[in-house]
Amino acid sequence: MAIAVDRVPRSGTVARSPLERREGRAGYVLIAPTTILLMVFYLFPLAQTVVYSFTDWNPGTGTIGNVVGAQNFVDVLTNAEFLRAAGNTALYVVVVVPCSLALGLFFAALLATPFRGRGLYRTLIFTPYIAPIVGSALIFSYLLTPLGGLVNNGLGLFGFQPIAFLTSEPWAMVSVIVFSIWQLVGYTMIIYSAALSNVPPSYYEAATIDGAGPVRRFFSISLPLVAPTSGFLAITGLIGSLQVFTQVYVLTGGGPLGSTETLLYWIYQQGFVFFQGGPASAGAVILLAVGILVSVIQLKVLARRDSVELA
Template sequence: MSTTTVRDRSRGAMARAESRQALGFVSPALAGLALFTIVPVVLSIVMAFFNWPTYGEKTFVGFDNYIKLFSSSPDFWPALRNTAVFTLLYVPLNVVLALVLALSLHSRIRGRAALRILFFLPVVTPMVANVLVWKMLLQPQGLFNSASQSWFGVELPNFLADPQWAMIMVVTMSVWQGLGYNMLIFSAALEQLPDSVIEAARIDGAKGLRMIWSITIPLVSPSVFFASIMTMIGALQVFAQPQLLTGGGPGNSTQPLVQFIYNQGFKFQELGLAAAAAWILFAIIIVLTALQFGAQKKWVHYEH
């Protein structure tokens, strides 16, 4: 047997041993992925075609769950509308305010590192704590109403009990909660701007808003695109803020689609209907994400 053959066999044996070791290391993660992601996803696909109560007999109904959602479910369309309203308000406000904040903190102002930490704190603070603080502030006996009466003699409306104000308060609280994440992304992108392009633009006379609009924003557009995609996906899946702040009320004026899914599955024990609604939400997210990826060619500028 030649020396080359021995070496090849030795390398093959070592490669197989390394593969077995690697599989051993990743097997816990693969088991967790299968148990907590793949199996539930497959099960939810199956459940969507059944009348699946929590207890009792499961009955195959085909597409009846989907038909019921679109034709006879009284809360589905309002939940879909609330999700759309929340997304249309939350995403632009979050992205635009985060970009403005990042641009402001990009300038050489004193204490900008501390300010970035301050604005990022709500992101890492537990959601429940944030919502409870906002709920106390917005109550008729809360700080906002007390301050308004003391300083201006004006009594504020009951924001969380008024259908015209409840969704606005949910959006406001959510923007405050998530603003720092996108601000940090934009701040990192601004720190990486090529100095040569900035200097060339300044030599050509660009400054102020013209510099920001024509040079800075196109250069950070990949980060804006990423933030828009992730913020939109998060907004379409909003649950904790309305659940904890308003309970979906008053009435169902702030109940989003995920809360509707939660109620159908765990409150009314209609797991099949909840699974069907979840897959409708998944389809909406996929379609909107695909549309954004298709439109990025018109406004996202990548360096080559």
């Protein structure tokens, strides 16, 4: 009597059924359009930028004359304007990211309890994020004009002299930072609102029975439980802040005297104003490396903190 024995691959893996193989092929077909688009519009330009960073590429003519090696990186890292732009970008990131997260969490917690008009307040706070950034920046610049601007008119009522917010230091950078925080708070509020809605109400009820007030409940329950959301917003906020450009371009144009020039604005100036494609590409590669490095550090810190909390 013959006994049928199922054959198992020597590698120890179980052979997939025909249905599983068909599903796998269907999965590859479904992700193919997105993969192709990413390769064409992201990976290929990224590879081109890396190649151009080692040459004297001219964006105006599209020609590559010579391969200069790492000279572009040396010139960029010793360039006073680039270093000043890096400092401005670091200041922008350090202020905008924490403030937008803190204010977003504050408004999310404040609007967590249902009351009449809550939807209207959420809409008003979220609107700046979905509004066209160029239009918002133009309106913002009009409000800050020294003569006739609403802000300076209001200051004049208290006896203050008009302030050139967009053309004087340090007010120009302060204006860019305030505008960016105002724009981002709505987004962080919505994300935090979704996170807070997932907190079991029984936690708050138990804390209330124990005598905890609203502030104690916030710091003991809400804040720890939205920590993963805070990590996500910190990483995405940092990546977005490193790439700040439109606010600077519309509000201040990098001035006065480069006091609001950021890394991406410096790269734009080098590549599309002065047609120095090699240094611009080198600056872009450096910016990419900084973004990846800081994001990896953030992920490791967050992972370590989560493991400690679980322990």
